Amino acid sequence: MSGVSPIVLLRDRRARELAYQVICVAAVALCVWYLLRNALGNLAQQDIATGFAYLGREAGFIISETPIAYEPSDSYARAVLVGLLNTVKVSLLAIVLGTIIGTLVGIARLSRNPLLSRLMLFYVEALRNVPLLLYLFLWYAAIIFTLPPVKQAITLLPGVYVSNSGLVVPAVVWNSGFWALAVAAGIGLAAAFAWQAAAKRKRIATGKARPVWPVALGWFIAPVVVAALLFDVSAQLDWPELGRFRLTGGAHLKPEFVALLLGLTLGASASVAEIVRSGILAIGRGQREAAQALGLPEGLTMRLVILPQALRVIVPPLTNIYVTTFKNSSLAIAIGYPDLVMVSNNIMNQTGQAIEPIALFMLVYLFLSLTTSLLMNWYNAQVALKGR
Numbered sequence: 001m002s003g004v005s006p007i008v009l010l011r012d013r014r015a016r017e018l019a020y021q022v023i024c025v026a027a028v029a030l031c032v033w034y035l036l037r038n039a040l041g042n043l044a045q046q047d048i049a050t051g052f053a054y055l056g057r058e059a060g061f062i063i064s065e066t067p068i069a070y071e072p073s074d075s076y077a078r079a080v081l082v083g084l085l086n087t088v089k090v091s092l093l094a095i096v097l098g099t100i101i102g103t104l105v106g107i108a109r110l111s112r113n114p115l116l117s118r119l120m121l122f123y124v125e126a127l128r129n130v131p132l133l134l135y136l137f138l139w140y141a142a143i144i145f146t147l148p149p150v151k152q153a154i155t156l157l158p159g160v161y162v163s164n165s166g167l168v169v170p171a172v173v174w175n176s177g178f179w180a181l182a183v184a185a186g187i188g189l190a191a192a193f194a195w196q197a198a199a200k201r202k203r204i205a206t207g208k209a210r211p212v213w214p215v216a217l218g219w220f221i222a223p224v225v226v227a228a229l230l231f232d233v234s235a236q237l238d239w240p241e242l243g244r245f246r247l248t249g250g251a252h253l254k255p256e257f258v259a260l261l262l263g264l265t266l267g268a269s270a271s272v273a274e275i276v277r278s279g280i281l282a283i284g285r286g287q288r289e290a291a292q293a294l295g296l297p298e299g300l301t302m303r304l305v306i307l308p309q310a311l312r313v314i315v316p317p318l319t320n321i322y323v324t325t326f327k328n329s330s331l332a333i334a335i336g337y338p339d340l341v342m343v344s345n346n347i348m349n350q351t352g353q354a355i356e357p358i359a360l361f362m363l364v365y366l367f368l369s370l371t372t373s374l375l376m377n378w379y380n381a382q383v384a385l386k387g388r
Contacts, residue, residue: 039355052360054351055080061346063338065254076347083343084364090257090339091329091368094264095322101265102272107302109277120273127270132263133331140259140335150246159239161247167258168240171251177233184227188220195219256337264325271321279310311383319376323369330365340364 043050055077062072067085070078109120127135144164148154153163159170199210227233240250283306291301332339344357351357 043355048352050353050356052356054347054353054356057351059347060350063343064336065257065338076351079343079347080340080360083338083340086337087326087329087332087339087364088368090261090264090332090337091326093261094268094329095325097261097265098268098321098325099272099318102269103276105269105273106276106280109273110280124270124273127266128274132267132328133334135267136259136263136331136335139262140255143255143259151244153242153247155242159250161240161242163247164255165247165252166255167253168247168250169253170240171238171249173236173238175234175236177228177231177235180227180231181224181233184223185220188223191219191223192216256332256335259335260329260332260337263331264328267328268321268325271324272318275314275317275321276310279314280306282313283309308383312380315376315380315383319373319380322372322376326368326372327365 040050056075058072059074059076059079060072061079063070063079063082065086066082067089068082070082105120105123108116109124111117111120143166147162147164150163150165153161153168156162161168193216195216196212199212199215202208202210238249238251241248287305287309288301291305296305329339330341333342333345336342340361344361347357348354
């Protein structure tokens, strides 16, 4: 290769493609270096501190919702971690709930019942054609201004109260043994899925069906029972009580969290519904007719025949919806939910440093998006058609 002429190398397509990529990366790196050099120089002239040393300093501000222990005396780094966990918590819940609701709505859109189909069409169009930010304001205002105050909280179920201060539900308080049960539940879940996969391979290879869910449930429960017997597991139910002026006990879901979760969930569900509908329509009618000829009822036909094949069409665009849900969670700042962006804004206001916090939460969103894409691409590879 050392004696090969550059002209000969440029005639090679792979060499040209590699050269173009190297040139593009070098150009981007040069632009980033130039902009960073200018920014640091201008900040130094104005005596503005740079770097990430501020993360070790005391935060000094309150965060209204904290999934982990946090005090104003903690560091900025811990405050950023709290904001990150809040973002991930609400986004994951919205993804799960939005997928479930969207799948049901997408199937209902294809119903032979014209009333149900039209209602689902209105649901989808109303949610997809209005900006999510406006819906966040709507849900937040509906909670704050239409629900009664705490002392007149509405009882939805025994121990479940709703008011303009949010939703209060019973909570489990763990005294000891939580992590032992959590690890055991993870092991049991992995064993259950392994049994399900083995049963599926056996059924495909031999045509003989094995019991799946009873055995899988046993695999899941067994490690949990063993952990409960071996370790000191202690927990108690914290039941909410409605007093004269306030609610005590239980888990308090604040209005900002409820409004954001509602907005993200419904927004994602409308897009998921259209993706599911298109995936089902992509499957030929012959598949449904063959299942009906075998005597399968409509529910089993959809669950065992149509949806497994439709996943190959559904999963790729579904990845974009999940990534968008993570990014849309940044709108939480509009209604005061303490997500990563809101915490970073507080840090910028106190420290006077803007570039570092912005770069930090840009990297966090990039990591979340890439992780989601990798997981969904892996799942897409599992459901894709494989040649023999």
